[in-house]
Amino acid sequence: MKAWIINDIGQSPVLQRVDLNEVKDSEVVLSVMASAINHRDIWITKGLYPDIKTGIVLGSDACGTYDGKTYIINPGLDWGSDQAVQSRDFNVLGMPINGTFAEQIVINKKYLYPKPLHLNAEEAAALPLAGVTAYRALMIKTKPQKGEKVLVSGIGGGVALFAMQFAIACGCEVFVTSSSDQKLEKALQLGAISGYNYSNPDWAKQLMADHGGVDIVIDGACGNGFNNLVKICNPGARIAFYGGSAGKIDGLNPQLIFWRQITISGTTMGSDQDFFDMLAFINKHKIVPVIDEVIDFENISKGFNKMASGSQFGKIVFKH
Ligand SMILES: NC(=O)c1ccc[n+]([C@@H]2O[C@H](COP(=O)([O-])OP(=O)(O)OC[C@H]3O[C@@H](n4cnc5c(N)ncnc54)[C@H](OP(=O)(O)O)[C@@H]3O)[C@@H](O)[C@H]2O)c1
Incomplete structure (x- = not known):
């Protein structure tokens, strides 16, 4: 063969x-x-x-x-x-x-x-592979409740799109990031509420101004952009990350994480x-x-x- x-x-x-x-x-x-x-x-x-x-x-x-x-x-x-x-x-x-x-x-x-x-x-x-990874990241690691706000980063990705679809099916309000405005537009057509281009250094401030923070973050990139994902977390938020496409995280602010009681979980497939x-x-x-x-x-x-x-x-x- x-x-x-x-x-x-x-x-x-x-x-x-x-x-x-x-x-x-x-x-x-x-x-x-x-x-x-x-x-x-x-x-x-x-x-x-x-x-x-x-x-x-x-x-x-x-x-x-x-x-x-x-x-x-x-x-x-x-x-x-x-x-x-x-x-x-x-x-x-x-x-x-x-x-x-x-x-x-x-x-x-x-x-x-x-x-x-x-x-x-x-x-x-x-x-x-992408489906089970997104399922475990969202459903097992962050346990979404109806009406919670979920941010899915890098929405062009295979896992990210499943995470968005699953979160919408759970009745969550879903926000997305991407390096591409066209991809953000497509995500809005699929049911995301707002999209932010992570190439813009002020995207997290804009999300906070628009929506006041999120309860759940699903990320596959990490890197220094992870710090923005922590900044937009509401008290008690859960972050699950399944990949590290953007590498190591420098400058993580421990005070933000412990004071807001944020849970950060790594996750792999399922x-x-x-x-x-x-x-x-x-x-x-x-x-x-x-x-x-x-x-x-x-x-x-x-x-x-x-x-x-x-x-x-x-x-x-x-x-x-
Ligand atoms: N642990 C596991 O079990 C597991 C399972 C599956 C995947 N992964 C890992 O997860 C990552 C994504 O996998 P995939 O198969 O979904 O890949 P993919 O379909 O190629 O998606 C990659 C996406 O990552 C986004 N991205 C790249 N750099 C980013 C950054 N700095 N910030 C935010 N988003 C960024 C991009 O989104 P935009 O184009 O929208 O900017 C890109 O479309 C890979 O590193 C992969 O190895 C791990």
């Missing part, structure tokens, strides 16, 4: 013929109909991910068929039984184990979940239970992932370049 392989650390993946993994007990062969890229795939091709192995098929997300039925894959493998934190064996499909940018994939049946009926294969393929609950939530609220573009499997490099440039709004999906 054909698959996109990483042959060298720091190199783009190449399309080549590979053998399918041996099918062991409890495993099945899923024929992939669609897959989707995550920022993780970019970090791997840049050599900026721990324990990269060469000769591996990239890709964590997929929708495909097995035995006449259509499924999506939970890419978080071996989470373990502790809902609070993943086990030492936890790993993510698509490094170090062969992933979904392939015509077929061998996967343990327990990671297959029925495709939501209201989604087509491309929409369903956009869900798994447990099998979180994945199950995320799908139930998607089905209940008929949430449709925001897709930036569907690209042919043969042209995967176009998707990698687009995500690396940061120009996308939502998930980039590959049609196999």
Whole structure:
């Protein structure tokens, strides 16, 4: 079968013929109909991910068929039984184990979940990694209540958009930030109340003047911009961050955090239970992932370049 392989650390993946993994007990062969890229795939091709192995098929997300039925894959493998934190064996499909940018994939049946009926294969393929990350960050780590104010940063991102959609479905008032005014405009069309361009150094002051602060922050960037996220927090606010695209945080003000009793949580993907609950939530609220573009499997490099440039709004999906 054909698959996109990483042959060298720091190199783009190449399309080549590979053998399918041996099918062991409890495993099945899923024929992939669609897959989707995550920022993780970019970090791997840049050599900026721990324990990269060469000769591996990239890709964590997929929708495909097995035995006449259509499924999506939970890419978080071996989470373990502790809902609070993943086990030492936890790993993510698509490094170090062969992933979904392939015509077929061998996967343990327990990671297959029925495709939501209201989604087509491309929409369903956009869900798994970003969806479960956003679900755990928002629902488990910050426990939103109806009417609370939620700020989601970097709204062009795949995880960020799911967090926004989930928070709106919870009845929260959602505010967003982006480096792009066009992306802010799109987010308003999807139900955000206000958008702020984080390239403007005064955006946080403006949000405070407009809305007086937020109860929840969902962030995937950190960096020095994190200080503004703390400044806009109401007393008792919860911040969950799932990524560090902008690097380390300098100058964090401890007084602000302890005096306002702010909770800051790190979060990573989600447990099998979180994945199950995320799908139930998607089905209940008929949430449709925001897709930036569907690209042919043969042209995967176009998707990698687009995500690396940061120009996308939502998930980039590959049609196999
Ligand atoms: N811990 C986990 O389990 C987990 C899971 C998924 C992702 N992640 C990490 O989370 C990050 C985002 O992942 P993704 O797949 O959603 O990526 P993505 O779809 O490529 O989104 C990246 C977005 O980050 C935003 N961004 C970049 N710099 C920013 C800054 N300084 N301040 C605020 N926003 C900024 C941009 O938003 P605008 O274009 O709107 O400016 C960009 O669209 C990556 O670092 C990824 O590795 C971690």
